[in-house]
Amino acid sequence: MNVKKHLTLTRAGIIESLQFRLSSLVIIAGNFIYLIIVYYLWKAIYASVDTESVNGMTFSDTLIYLVLATSLFGFMEMYLVWQMGRDIQSGKIILDISKPMKYMPFMFWSLSGSVVMSFIMTFIPTFVAVYFLTNGAIHLGINILFFLISVVFAIIINFSIDFFIGTVCLYTESIWGINIMKEVIVLLLSGATIPIAFFPEPLKTIVLYLPFQSIYNVPLTILTKSEMPVEEVFKMMLTQVFWAAAAMLISSLFWKKSLKVITVNGG
Amino acid sequence: MDKIIEIQNATKEFKVLNRREGLRGSIKDLFSRNYNIVRAVNDISIEIGSGEIVGYLGPNGAGKSTTIKMMTGVLEPTSGKILVNGNVPYKNRTKNAQEIGVVFGQRSQLWWSLPLIESFKILKDIYQIEDSDYNKMMEFYRSLVDIEPLLHKPVRQMSLGQRTLSDILAAFLHNPKVVFLDEPTIGLDVSMKSKIRVLIQALNCEKNTTVILTTHDMGDVDALCRRVVIIDKGKMLYDNDIDHLKNFFGSYRTLKIRLDEICDRDEKTLKEISQKLSEEMSEEFSGDKNPAVSTDNEWINVLVNEDKLAVMDALNFIQTKHTIKDMKLEEISTEDVIKKIYEGGV
Numbered sequence: 067m068n069v070k071k072h073l074t075l076t077r078a079g080i081i082e083s084l085q086f087r088l089s090s091l092v093i094i095a096g097n098f099i100y101l102i103i104v105y106y107l108w109k110a111i112y113a114s115v116d117t118e119s120v121n122g123m124t125f126s127d128t129l130i131y132l133v134l135a136t137s138l139f140g141f142m143e144m145y146l147v148w149q150m151g152r153d154i155q156s157g158k159i160i161l162d163i164s165k166p167m168k169y170m171p172f173m174f175w176s177l178s179g180s181v182v183m184s185f186i187m188t189f190i191p192t193f194v195a196v197y198f199l200t201n202g203a204i205h206l207g208i209n210i211l212f213f214l215i216s217v218v219f220a221i222i223i224n225f226s227i228d229f230f231i232g233t234v235c236l237y238t239e240s241i242w243g244i245n246i247m248k249e250v251i252v253l254l255l256s257g258a259t260i261p262i263a264f265f266p267e268p269l270k271t272i273v274l275y276l277p278f279q280s281i282y283n284v285p286l287t288i289l290t291k292s293e294m295p296v297e298e299v300f301k302m303m304l305t306q307v308f309w310a311a312a313a314m315l316i317s318s319l320f321w322k323k324s325l326k327v328i329t330v331n332g333g
Numbered sequence: 334m335d336k337i338i339e340i341q342n343a344t345k346e347f348k349v350l351n352r353r354e355g356l357r358g359s360i361k362d363l364f365s366r367n368y369n370i371v372r373a374v375n376d377i378s379i380e381i382g383s384g385e386i387v388g389y390l391g392p393n394g395a396g397k398s399t400t401i402k403m404m405t406g407v408l409e410p411t412s413g414k415i416l417v418n419g420n421v422p423y424k425n426r427t428k429n430a431q432e433i434g435v436v437f438g439q440r441s442q443l444w445w446s447l448p449l450i451e452s453f454k455i456l457k458d459i460y461q462i463e464d465s466d467y468n469k470m471m472e473f474y475r476s477l478v479d480i481e482p483l484l485h486k487p488v489r490q491m492s493l494g495q496r497t498l499s500d501i502l503a504a505f506l507h508n509p510k511v512v513f514l515d516e517p518t519i520g521l522d523v524s525m526k527s528k529i530r531v532l533i534q535a536l537n538c539e540k541n542t543t544v545i546l547t548t549h550d551m552g553d554v555d556a557l558c559r560r561v562v563i564i565d566k567g568k569m570l571y572d573n574d575i576d577h578l579k580n581f582f583g584s585y586r587t588l589k590i591r592l593d594e595i596c597d598r599d600e601k602t603l604k605e606i607s608q609k610l611s612e613e614m615s616e617e618f619s620g621d622k623n624p625a626v627s628t629d630n631e632w633i634n635v636l637v638n639e640d641k642l643a644v645m646d647a648l649n650f651i652q653t654k655h656t657i658k659d660m661k662l663e664e665i666s667t668e669d670v671i672k673k674i675y676e677g678g679v
Contacts, residue, residue: 074458078444078451085446085487161442164405165459166431326409 071167072175079179090187097136097188104132121263128261130196130203131290135258135282137192138217141184142224142281144177147248150232151241163325170318174225181221205292212299216285219306224281226313227252233321257283277309337510337543338381338404343413345374345399345567373399375567376413383510384541386533388548388558388575392675396567397547401513404545405435418510431460434504434542438516441500443488449499450484453506460507467506474502477535478528494525501529505536511543512536518550530556551668563674570674578670587663588624588635588644593656607633610651617650618642 083090112125123131150173153159163169197204231248235241253259256278265273273279284302288294351367353359374396381387391397402408403415406422406429415422420429435442443452457467474480480502483495491499497517504512514533518526534557537544546557554561554575561578563571571578592606610633611626618624624647625636635651637644644662651657 068461070458071461074455078447078455081451082444082446156440157437158440160402160405160407161435161437161440163407163426164430164433164435166427167459168427325407 072171075172075175076178076182079176079181080183081179083180083183090184093140093184094188097140101133101136104136105129108132121261123261123263126200126203127290130200131261131286133192133196134286134289137189138220138282138285139253139258140188141181142217142221144181144225144228146173146177146225146228147232147235147245148241149173149177150229151235151245154235155239155241168318170229170321173229177225204290207292209288209292209299212303213285213289216288216303216306219303219310220281220285222310223277223306223313224252226310226317227277230313230317230320233317233324236324252278252281255279256281257286277313280306280309335383336380337383337418338379338545339414339416340377340379340400340404341414343374343377343400343403343410343415344372345396345403345408346411347371347373372567374403374410374564377564377567377569379562379569379572381543381545383543384537385560386537386544386546386557388546388554388561389564390547390549390554390561390671391564391570393549395565397564398515399567400564401435401515401545401547404511405433405513406430431507432510434507434509434512436497436500436504436512436514436517438497438514438519441488441496443496443499443503445489446487448485448487449480449491452488452499452503453484456503456506462507466508470506470508473539477532478502494521494528497521498525498529498532501532501536505540505542508540509542511545514544514546514548516548517546518548518553526550526552527556533557551666551671554671555667563671565675575667578667579665581670581674584639585665586637586639586644587665588637588647589632589661589663590635590648590651590657591632591659593658603628603631603633606655610635610655613654614647614650618647 108125108128112120112128118124119127150159153162162172165172193204197206227248231244234244238244255273255276257273258281262270262273262279262283284306288299288302347370348368349371350362350365351369353362353365377396377400389397389400399408403410404417404422406426409423417429418432420432422429443449444455453471456462462470478498483491483499486495488496488499501514501517504514517533518529521529530553533544533546536542544557546553548554558575561571561573561575562569571581607626607628614626614635615623621638622642624638624642627634627636635647637647648657648660
């Protein structure tokens with residue numbers, strides 16, 4: 067693998083997202099409003115019960131989890147389905163396919179730049195803010211390193227799922243409905259909107275066997291529960307590795323197969 | 334001359350759902366299995382030598398883009414064989430991509446929000462172009478066009494002409510063996526068109542790059558292509574030199590005359606006179622010889638097939654009947670021939 071070939075795309079993505087300063091500000095503002103809603107929603111939920119903690123999570127546990135989940139979403143979401151859908155509809159995808167690179171890595175590395183940028187611009191500030199506001203409720207230690215590794219796998223899984231859905235657009239030639247469905251399913255089952263601890267029992271077990279919880283639940287649990295034994299962390303990360311490999315394989319096979327039957331629009 | 338592209342009996346079929354009308358029809362379509370097989374490309378064979386510029390022409394929807402997509406490896410032919418520079422495009426897509434360049438007039442492969450020079454640098458890394466080759470190429474570009482002001486301009490701020498020019502330069506950057514240009518001059522003004530033609534000509538000449546050009550502008554064809562391939566409804570209609578094309582329907586010339594009788598240039602009288610002339614001509618010249626007479630604003634056009642009838646004979650004959658005030662002789666244009674072929678003159 068030629069590293070330069072791929073990193074040049076990351077570099078381009080970073081420069082590209084630096085061109086749109088206003089857009090990143092708007093995204094930060096949007097996230098902030100979302101967090102205010104989350105804050106009052108969960109405040110109401112906790113006010114309605116007498117106990118200090120619900121399902122083993124206190125109010126501040128839940129809030130830290132959800133704030134971090136939101137900012138994790140902010141940089142992991144690559145909007146790949148939208149982009150693939152648009153490129154398919156406009157026919158621009160032909161130009162990307164006729165590059166001397168496989169299409170899936172081409173897209174991954176093209177989008178990686180904006181991931182790096184939003185990680186720096188939104189996740190790190192949020193993390194620092196949460197750390198100080200909660201007076202160090204998040205432990206700073208080896209768990210940070212595990213978290214970062216786990217995030218990389220999460221990004222790969224998320225990207226592969228998106229790529230799979232994007233490929234479906236080759237058949238449907240429409241994007242909106244499919245993408246909304248995907249977003250709702252992924253965000254719910256991954257524990258990004260509601261912590262998995264709050265799920266009712268049978269669903270909780272099912273979710274743990276699905277790939278989605280590897281995207282948000284695993285990295286966030288690793289980050290926030292520093293008291294977790296190392297074996298437990300490794301077990302979680304192994305599940306991630308398994309899902310990353312499986313999702314990548316399935317998506318690239320599906321893409322390869324789909325390309326044979328498609329008709330690309332235009333001309 | 335060595336062959337760089339070989340297409341043998343290539344056919345591409347698409348499955349298209351038969352759509353029904355209205356809301357009810359659309360709902361029924363959701364469960365429909367009623368497909369039609371559409372043959373976009375039907376049994377086409379072409380051989381192209383390296384360094385050629387070939388005009389690939391056809392009316393809208395003729396299957397041009399489908400053929401190009403097969404050559405770039407995006408589509409797999411349903412049957413038949415395609416070789417581009419020794420590669421089977423859809424099997425060795427990445428390897429093939431390294432040796433071809435693609436320009437679509439209506440789309441851009443450049444990075445939209447970045448200055449052009451950044452796009453060039455990215456392409457340099459993706460195609461793994463050596464520094465020395467890259468610098469040489471840039472030097473060559475500088476000698477051809479004034480790119481300095483473009484290099485630091487974001488692509489989204491460019492005019493269509495500048496963007497197309499940049500896209501063409503980007504496609505040639507890795508010194509590909511073959512470049513596919515799909516309607517590169519679409520929507521451009523006259524001066525930009527001629528700039529782009531000069532550029533394509535120069536790149537082809539200097540680097541001996543094979544160019545496959547699809548266009549609807551016959552000016553492009555006249556300026557660039559010595560060979561023309563015409564397809565329609567997926568079938569090949571013509572594959573030969575452009576000079577032969579002009580003789581495709583016989584060697585036609587248009588004799589334009591203005592007669593003394595038409596002083597006020599009234600359209601009605603002009604029509605009447607041309608009608609009269611037409612009758613006179615058909616009495617004199619029978620069968621194949623008989624030229625077609627039509628009118629435009631001021632002129633009476635007599636379309637003469639020179640294989641059958643000398644223009645001078647026609648002129649002499651008209652002179653015996655009318656007083657000719659003015660005349661000129663016009664070659665039939667590529668555009669007219671192509672139009673005739675498209676309209677089913679074959």
